[in-house]
Amino acid sequence: MKMPFFIIFFTISSFCFAQNNHIVKTEDGRRVLLKADFTWEYIDAESTTIKEVTKPTESDNCNLAEDFKEPTLDKKIQNQLKKGRATITHIKKRVAKDYNCSVDDVILLSASEKKSNGVYNFCANGKAVKYKRVGNNIIKSRKLF
Secondary structure: OHHHHHHHHHHHHHHHHHOOOEEEEOOOOOEEEEOOOOOEEEOOOOOOOOOOOOOOOOOOEOOOOOOOOOOOOOHHHHHHHOOOOOOHHHHHHHHHHHOOOOHHHEEEEEEEEOOOEEEEEEEEOOEEEEEEEEOOEEEEOOOOO
16 A cells, blocks of 8 residues: 555655756846746746847957056866867967967967866957857857847
């Protein structure tokens, strides 16, 4: 008698935990509850007035100072990335190829990297571009929205 009761209880409780809901944050800071049945709702209820969010205008031009120096990267990480051809020189070659310019025209503005991934901001041919590295794969960072 106990065994069928525990099997039924375990089955019902596993169905309850299988329905995962996720909380995410939007770009404007509001929290949204994503439900398992493909519906969503705002968690932080706002008043009836709707605020219009405007993004600041981003210029693609690189306005660099004359005494600008590229940031130095961690040599230990760069040595580990040599095997996969994902060092900063390889990334600069990729950027130069994508923007039809020489490697000397590609300037590293900022970087955040670990052994497993990295984000690099460049000035290529006068345009500000952003590239990501995941493992040894180098891709151009794109904005979805």
